Amino acid sequence: MTTSTVKTPAKSAYWAGARDGTPFILMAMPFATLFGVIAMDAGLTLAQAMGFTILVIAGAAQFAALQLMVENASIALVLLAALAVNLRMAMYSASLAAYLGAAPLWQRVCIAYLNFDQTYITSIARYEARPEMTVADRVSYFLGVATPITPSWIVMTYVGIEAGQAIPEAWALDFILPIMFLAMVAPMLKSLAHVAAAAVSVSVGLLLVNLPAGTGLLIAAASAMVTGALIETWMERRAR
Amino acid sequence: MTYTTVEIWAIIAIMGIGTFLIRFSFLGLIGERPMPAVILRLLRYTPVAVLPGMVAPLVLWPGATDGQFDPVRMLAATATVLIGVWSRNVLWAILGGAATLYAAMGITALL
Numbered sequence: 001m002t003t004s005t006v007k008t009p010a011k012s013a014y015w016a017g018a019r020d021g022t023p024f025i026l027m028a029m030p031f032a033t034l035f036g037v038i039a040m041d042a043g044l045t046l047a048q049a050m051g052f053t054i055l056v057i058a059g060a061a062q063f064a065a066l067q068l069m070v071e072n073a074s075i076a077l078v079l080l081a082a083l084a085v086n087l088r089m090a091m092y093s094a095s096l097a098a099y100l101g102a103a104p105l106w107q108r109v110c111i112a113y114l115n116f117d118q119t120y121i122t123s124i125a126r127y128e129a130r131p132e133m134t135v136a137d138r139v140s141y142f143l144g145v146a147t148p149i150t151p152s153w154i155v156m157t158y159v160g161i162e163a164g165q166a167i168p169e170a171w172a173l174d175f176i177l178p179i180m181f182l183a184m185v186a187p188m189l190k191s192l193a194h195v196a197a198a199a200v201s202v203s204v205g206l207l208l209v210n211l212p213a214g215t216g217l218l219i220a221a222a223s224a225m226v227t228g229a230l231i232e233t234w235m236e237r238r239a240r
Numbered sequence: 241m242t243y244t245t246v247e248i249w250a251i252i253a254i255m256g257i258g259t260f261l262i263r264f265s266f267l268g269l270i271g272e273r274p275m276p277a278v279i280l281r282l283l284r285y286t287p288v289a290v291l292p293g294m295v296a297p298l299v300l301w302p303g304a305t306d307g308q309f310d311p312v313r314m315l316a317a318t319a320t321v322l323i324g325v326w327s328r329n330v331l332w333a334i335l336g337g338a339a340t341l342y343a344a345m346g347i348t349a350l351l
Binding site for chain 2: 051095101102108116124169177197226227
C-alpha cells in the first residue's frame with residue numbers, strides 16, 4: 001500500500017462511525033415526524049418546535065415535556081420531569097469520561113451536545129472492543145456516529161411539522177426503537193455479570209414503571225450497575 | 241396550552257441548557273483526572289444497566305397497542321436478543337428482529 005491511499009486513522013474512525021450510525025436514521029424518522037406533528041397539535045409555532053428539537057435533541061424528554069405542556073402543568077413540573085428523563089445521560093457522561101476525558105474541551109463540548117442513547121451505546125461498544133483506539137480516534141468515531149442521526153432527527157421533525165402527518169402506525173415503526181436498542185445491547189452481554197445487570201435492570205424497571213418520569217429507570221440502572229460490579233468482584237475472588 | 245410565548249421559550253431554553261449540562265457533567269468536569277477503580281467498575285455496566293430497563297416496558301406494554309401485550313412484538317424482541325447474543329453483530333440483530341416483526345405481522349394478518 002502506498003501512503004497516498006492510506007487514510008489517516010482519525011478519518012477512517014470517522015467513517016466507521018458514520019457507517020455504524022446510519023441504521024439509526026430508520027429509528028429517528030418515525031419519532032422525529034411524530035414529534036413535529038404533536039408539537040403542532042399542541043399549539044407550538046414552527047420556530048418553537050424546531051427550537052425544541054435542535055436545543056434539547058432528546059426524543060423521550062421532548063415527548064414528556066410536550067405531554068405535560070398540553071395538560072397545562074406548572075413550568076417547574078415540565079422542567080423537572082423532562083430533566084429527570086434525561087438524567088440517565090449523566091451516567092453516559094461518566095462512562096464516556098473514562099475514554100474521552102483527555103480530549104480538548106471544545107471536543108468534549110461537542111460530544112456532550114451529541115451524547116444521546118444511540119451515539120453513546122454505539123461508541124462505547126466500539127471503545128470496549130478496541131481498547132487500543134487513540135483519544136482522537138474515539139472522538140472521530142463518536143462524531144461519525146452522530147453525523148447521519150442528528151440531521152435526520154432535525155429534518156424529519158420539520159417534515160412532521162409541514163406534512164402534519166406521522167408515519168402510519170400500521171408500519172409498526174414504533175417497534176424499531178426497542179428492536180434497535182435490544183440489538184445494540186445483546187452483543188454486550190458477554191459475561192455473567194453483564195447478564196445479571198441486564199436482568200436486574202429489566203426486573204426493577206418493570207416493577208417501578210409507574211414512578212414519575214424517568215425515576216424508575218434511574219433506580220433500575222443504579223441497582224443493575226451495582227449488581228454487575230458485585231458479581232464481577234465475586235467472580236474475580238473465586239478465580240483466585 | 242395556556243403558556244405565554246415567553247414561557248414556552250423559557251421552557252425550551254432551560255430544557256436545552258439543563259440537558260446539555262447533564263450530558264457535559266462528568267465528561268466536562270472530570271476530564272483527564274483518573275477515576276477510582278470502583279467507579280470505573282460500576283460504569284462498565286452502564287449500557288447493560290440502562291437500555292434493558294428502558295426497553296422492557298415498551299416490549300411488554302407497547303404504546304401502539306395501547307399497552308396491551310402483543311405476542312408479535314414479544315416474538316420480534318426475543319428474536320432480536322437471541323440473534324444479537326449469538327451473532328455478536330448489531331446489524332444482523334436489527335435485520336433479524338425487523339424480519340421477525342414483519343413476518344409475524346403478515347402471518348397474523350392472514351389468519
